[in-house]
Structures are given as structure tokens and as C-alpha cells.
Amino acid sequence: MEKKTCVFLACNENYAFALANVIIGLRRYNEDLITNIVVYHDITEETRGKISRLWEDKIIFIEYTHEDFLRDLGGDIGKVPLTSRFGERFVYAKFHIFELLEKYDCAVWLDCDTLVVDRIKDFLCLDEIDFKCDCGGRIDGATKYLEAKGLLNTNKPIMKPVGGVLSFSKQCLNKTYCGVSGINLTQQCFKILKELYKYECLIYPTTSDEIPFGILTYLYDFKVQNKKGFYNTLPQSSRNSKIIHTMGKTKFWESPFSYVAFSEWAINHKIWKNISGDERQFSLRSLNFGSMDTPDKVYLFLIYYHLFCPLLPLLQDFITNNAQYKLYLKLPIKDRYLDIYSKRFQGDIFYRFALNLDGGGNAELKSKCEIQIVCKEKGKLRYFANEVQRRLDETYTPKDNRSNGEIIVYYFTKNIEIDYSDLILEFKGLVEQTCWIVEDLQ
Known part of the structure; x- marks a missing residue:
């Protein structure tokens, strides 16, 4: 039986x-x-x-x-x-x-x-x-x-x-x-x-x-x-x-970690929604590094971390061995950005690594990284632009971000292939050319 x-x-x-x-x-x-x-x-x-x-x-x-x-x-x-x-x-x-x-x-x-x-x-x-x-x-x-x-x-x-x-x-x-x-x-x-x-x-x-x-x-x-x-x-x-x-507190419908780590629960819930018409929206708890409630956000977080990870110890060595610049990492990593500040600067002026993922399906292997110096200090934007452009080598491109037609961010950027030794050398050159210029802006 x-x-x-x-x-x-x-x-x-x-x-x-x-x-x-x-x-x-x-x-x-x-x-x-x-x-x-x-x-x-x-x-x-x-x-x-x-x-x-x-x-x-x-x-x-x-x-x-x-x-x-x-x-x-x-x-x-x-x-x-x-x-x-x-x-x-x-x-x-x-x-x-x-x-x-x-x-x-x-x-x-x-x-x-x-x-x-x-x-x-x-x-x-x-x-x-x-x-x-x-x-x-x-x-x-x-x-x-x-x-x-x-x-x-x-x-x-x-x-x-x-x-x-x-x-x-x-x-x-x-x-x-x-x-x-x-x-x-x-x-x-x-x-x-x-x-x-x-x-x-x-x-x-x-x-x-x-x-x-x-x-x-x-x-x-x-x-x-x-x-x-x-x-x-x-x-x-x-x-x-x-x-x-x-x-x-680890519930699939409350914890962003459980929700994204166990995607099968989300797949099951989609099946239930299709049958029931249930339109509830879950309020996942916030994270210290932004939201992570969709597959694309998880993918981007992981690949950004993957690409930045080899750079971090090299950056730390550079910071330690060049104490005169008083640099420090601003963590956690936010989206595609890794920011480095200097205690010699006053206000919102900093260096930045910005990842540009390859759009042809080779993001892990063929992405590039921009090296930047950024100014968000409203009263110093124009002077920053003039002084840095006058003295920084011409391989860096000046750009700005605007809101309602007004410049709110000014930065100089250079986009290069990801070779971590080359990134550090380029960063070293940028710091040497600009650290004293920016200090003059204070």
C-alpha cells in the first residue's frame, strides 16, 4: 500500500x-x-x-x-x-x-x-x-x-x-x-x-x-x-x-539580502502574482550602499566590486607611500564610483575612479575606467575649471553637470583601459599635477 x-x-x-x-x-x-x-x-x-x-x-x-x-x-x-x-x-x-x-x-x-x-x-x-x-x-x-x-x-x-x-x-x-x-x-x-x-x-x-x-x-x-x-x-x-x-529579520520580503540572494523566492512570487493579481509592493529595508531590489542592481553591484577589488590594495599602497598628499578612500563604493579625498582640500573637491562597462557583453573583460578630479564646491567651480585646465595635461577632458542650466559639478576626466598598474600610474600623475593647484583654491 x-x-x-x-x-x-x-x-x-x-x-x-x-x-x-x-x-x-x-x-x-x-x-x-x-x-x-x-x-x-x-x-x-x-x-x-x-x-x-x-x-x-x-x-x-x-x-x-x-x-x-x-x-x-x-x-x-x-x-x-x-x-x-x-x-x-x-x-x-x-x-x-x-x-x-x-x-x-x-x-x-x-x-x-x-x-x-x-x-x-x-x-x-x-x-x-x-x-x-x-x-x-x-x-x-x-x-x-x-x-x-x-x-x-x-x-x-x-x-x-x-x-x-x-x-x-x-x-x-x-x-x-x-x-x-x-x-x-x-x-x-x-x-x-x-x-x-x-x-x-x-x-x-x-x-x-x-x-x-x-x-x-x-x-x-x-x-x-x-x-x-x-x-x-x-x-x-x-x-x-x-x-x-x-x-x-531575514524574511525574503523584508531583507534585501535574502530577497536578492534567493531569487527563486521572487520567481515564485511572480507566479503567485500572475495567478492572484496580488499587486503588493514589498518595502525592503534600506542598505548602507543604496538599494538592491532588482536583478540589474545586484549585477551592477557585483561587477563594480569585481572590477574595483584589485585596485583597492594598490590605491592603499599609494596613499600610504605618499603621505604628503593626505589622501584617503571614501567608502563604501557607490555605484560605479570610487572616490578619494585629501585632507589638504577644503570643501567638496576630490579624485574619482568611474567605471564604464563595456556594452557589447564583455563587461568583465573589456570595460574602461575614467580617472577624474571633481569639484562640487559651488563658489569655486569657475576658478577650479580655469586653474586646472590651464595646468593639467591636455589628455584630460573638461566636463560639467548642470541643473536647470546652471553648472553644479565641474570635472576633468580621462578614460583608459583597465590595467590596474596603469591606473595607479595615471592617478599618481593626476595627483602630482593637481594637488597643489587645488590647494591654492582654498
Whole structure:
């Protein structure tokens, strides 16, 4: 008989776009592995209809209300705080995974801020393993709970899963504790949750949805397999990942780093937009070096850094060995510009390297670089232009930038092939010819 697997998620209307993203990734890589996707929700009928189109006849929606959550807690929340974290109750909906095992041989829980990037066959508990997860994090809270309940055995290991990506086998339902079987493990999780707050066991409240699974593993001797490094990986540790989890401030729709590094999430979102008509615009956090929210900006940032990188140590050596000019780099690199200032200058006068990328598809190999001296000091523009042009060698071309017909920037520039030794020699000559001229302008 073919074994059945479900993937379990939960969210409200606000995160429907993220839910859709996970479903798209699951289908792309695992269409033959998944029997159903079960979603505990507070999502409108219209949005549910659009999500269902992502994978016809596979997705089962089960409404999970605040009243349902209160019933799960026995009608009394005790000291459990009701916060806005992931829509309040939905972070604890994962405890219902054991109820799904009544129907399925394996149930996988995924947070909606995950990205599926590969097949997950090895994560399914369809073998002798009861529980597969990313085993990690501190066990202080679980230890305090077991001590408070008089259940701690110092010879028995304690584990705590990281709660975003979990896989359980139907075998968990056959486990016994003190000779008793058939215990409702979902109810046990909610009971443990309340007691974690009652006995003040939580050093980190964000682990309140994780520790109950560790306690059950301890009490019922679940056979666990640690899938750390492959499942539930953070962006910075995702080299071998099959499911990436953007916890905290690393959300794909908030962090510019996550958004551009994992373009598959953006591709999934485009698929969702085409189906749903969702026109939301994400407000990615700003960066210290400008915006990076489109592929072209990422490409340009990387290629500018690639081309400037060999120049930086040569520039630093020149600056160090020619201290009389009092030069210093102005970092970070902004777009195609690398600016060098001098403490001998007053006002907005500086040297600049400006990259000109080859437009014929050879930007990495055949681009050029302009070497410039630039003046943005409004009251000195004309004098700067006259003095520098009079004394600088004629291979430099004078140019200006204007606003409403008025000159706002004046500069002299020379465009040469990128040979880093030649660039430094040319820069040396420019500094020697102009540093004292500019000093006369002060």
C-alpha cells in the first residue's frame, strides 16, 4: 500500500502570499511525494480559491479560529501571552501535526517564511525514524520544565528542535510512556505550553512552540535524526540547503539580502502574482550602499566590486607611500564610483575612479575606467575649471553637470583601459599635477 505524506502549514490572510510561495516550491520539486497540503487558516474564500489553483485537488484548508485555540488550551490561556507573532495562534497550530498522523504516514510542518529549493524525500519519516528536524539551540527551558515536573533523568539526553521545519512519522502515535499508550500528543503539546509559562521555564519565549516537541521526544523516546545543514537552514548557512528558513529579520520580503540572494523566492512570487493579481509592493529595508531590489542592481553591484577589488590594495599602497598628499578612500563604493579625498582640500573637491562597462557583453573583460578630479564646491567651480585646465595635461577632458542650466559639478576626466598598474600610474600623475593647484583654491 502506498504511503501517504502531507505537508502542514498555517497562516492568516496577511501571509497568504508567503503560503503560496511555499506551495509553489513544494510542487516544483516534490509533486510525486506529497499526498496533500493541509493549511490551518484565517484566509478569505477568494484567496483560498486562488491558492487552490496552485495545485488542484491537493490543498485542504481547515479554519483555525481564536476560539479553537482557546479550546486547545483547555478554555484558559493561563500565562500564555497572546502576541502578534505570526498571527498569534498560528505559531502553535503546528501541535496539531499529530492529529494529521491519524490519516497520513508522515506529516511535515513548514513555517511560511521558508523556501523549498530541492527534493525533500530524505526528510520524510517513512523509515524507522520517528522525528526528523534541525536539532539545535539551548535546552535550558526544557531542562527547567523537566526539573519542575520531577521528570529529569540526568543520564538521558535532552533535545530541542528548531521549529520551522519538522517531520514526524505515524509511528509516534504508537509510543508509550510509563506503559500507557494512545495519549493525545497534540493535547500534550498544549498542556506543556501552558506549563512552560506556569513554571517560568522559558528563558527565550520564542522557543515556546519548539520545546514541547523536545519534551515529547524525551518522554516517549522518539528516534530522532538531525537534519541540520540541509533543512531549516538560515540564509548564511544555506550552501547545501533543501529548505531555507528566513527567521526574524531575514524574511525574503523584508531583507534585501535574502530577497536578492534567493531569487527563486521572487520567481515564485511572480507566479503567485500572475495567478492572484496580488499587486503588493514589498518595502525592503534600506542598505548602507543604496538599494538592491532588482536583478540589474545586484549585477551592477557585483561587477563594480569585481572590477574595483584589485585596485583597492594598490590605491592603499599609494596613499600610504605618499603621505604628503593626505589622501584617503571614501567608502563604501557607490555605484560605479570610487572616490578619494585629501585632507589638504577644503570643501567638496576630490579624485574619482568611474567605471564604464563595456556594452557589447564583455563587461568583465573589456570595460574602461575614467580617472577624474571633481569639484562640487559651488563658489569655486569657475576658478577650479580655469586653474586646472590651464595646468593639467591636455589628455584630460573638461566636463560639467548642470541643473536647470546652471553648472553644479565641474570635472576633468580621462578614460583608459583597465590595467590596474596603469591606473595607479595615471592617478599618481593626476595627483602630482593637481594637488597643489587645488590647494591654492582654498
